Amino acid sequence: MHRMQGIEGVLGTLRSQALSAPESGIVELVNAGREQENLIPLWVGEGELPTPDFICEAAYKSLRDGETFYTYQRGLPELREALANYHENVYGRPFSSDRFFVTGSGMHAILIALQATVSAGEEILVPSPVWPNLAACAGIAGAHPVFVPMQFSEGRWELDMELLQASVTSKTKALFINSPCNPTGWVATRETLAELREFALKNNLWIIADEVYGRFVFGEEKRAPSFYDVAQDDDPILYVNTFSKNWAMTGWRIGWLSCPKGMGQIVENLVQYSTSGTAAFMQRAAVAALQNGDEFLQFQVEKAQRGRALLTERFVKHSRLNLSMPDGAFYLFFSIDGLADSRETAFAILRETGVGLAPGTAFGPGGKPFFRLCFARDIGQLNDASRLLCRWIGD
Ligand SMILES: Cc1ncc(COP(=O)(O)O)c(C=O)c1O
CATH class of the missing domain: 3.40.640.10 (Type I PLP-dependent aspartate aminotransferase-like (Major domain))
Structure with a gap:
């Protein structure tokens, strides 16, 4: 094969599908904020407890x-x-x-x-x-x-x-x-x-x-x-x-x-x-x-249920928040009136409050105005995060 000039030339010969694979819009936020002080990470789908x-x-x-x-x-x-x-x-x-x-x-x-x-x-x-x-x-x-x-x-x-x-x-x-x-x-x-x-x-x-x-x-x-x-x-x-x-x-x-x-x-x-x-x-x-693992699973589901109750109760009352009541999984998917670009906003929320959310832009067509928050987590963390978020959004 003809030797290309420089690394750009070399990379350019990779498969186009490998080159164009999108960066995960969730991991992008995580990478930007994982070392941040006072972080409340609600961006990925996991709790804070280690494996039993x-x-x-x-x-x-x-x-x-x-x-x-x-x-x-x-x-x-x-x-x-x-x-x-x-x-x-x-x-x-x-x-x-x-x-x-x-x-x-x-x-x-x-x-x-x-x-x-x-x-x-x-x-x-x-x-x-x-x-x-x-x-x-x-x-x-x-x-x-x-x-x-x-x-x-x-x-x-x-x-x-x-x-x-x-x-x-x-x-x-x-x-x-x-x-x-x-x-x-x-x-x-x-x-x-x-x-x-x-x-x-x-x-x-x-x-x-x-x-x-x-x-x-x-x-x-x-x-x-x-x-x-x-x-x-x-x-x-x-x-x-x-x-x-x-x-x-x-x-x-x-x-x-x-x-x-x-x-x-x-x-x-x-x-x-x-x-x-x-x-x-x-x-x-x-x-x-x-x-x-039945008992532990039951505990996990009940924990998620408590998180869901706390957040939905608080968010439903907020005049600028729109959400659906999740029937399953452990995420709240909500939009904020007046903030149409969730990627930009998720970065701002991370910087200014320490709350790590996944932007809806990461979830394909229809996701852009939304934010995803994982509620399968410690209730104290969720309590703090929801207060910080509501304060940041204002009325
Ligand atoms: C809908 C869905 N499917 C599959 C997976 C993959 O799970 P894992 O690769 O962690 O086993 C996830 C993880 O978040 C998910 O949300």
């Missing part, structure tokens, strides 16, 4: 026992069995452990789901505002996310089925549904999920069902409606999930993918050629989380 001891102990034991070798690409049989049992308990029907694959995070499950379904030049429908990583990941592969704006009116987010249908082209290959939704808090009803399944079957689409916040709901139910409630086991649906949120394991990087029968070798290959498997000690910790 009983989970860490299982990892220590595994390491002490010498489990330091290459391991199963699909995941340890014990973990896949524990996943099947967990799903049986949560969804109230039998599951085969064959459908579960351990991944190196929820994000890695998304990568594999995309690699399995959408080729370069093809399209995936993505209702937005939406957590940005799936669309960026599709873009890097040369595929095209087609955003379908959700409607926000009278304090509620709705998915417009007609708009979804109108967005289908001959290149559409898949549909991404994240319910409960990060950032809006929207939770699809069972009827909507049934409709979406019908829509996908009719249009020959795969569904990538991101149900990572499925346990974070704030009514009487112990979980959100799921595609598992309305789908057959052999439907073309790939379920993405993670240990990150339920069991305070965001830093571990371990998740799972659930697939229809017959995909075993395909997923095994995709794992082989990306991470080549998840460390055994992490998988032992994941087994402990599934088998003994």
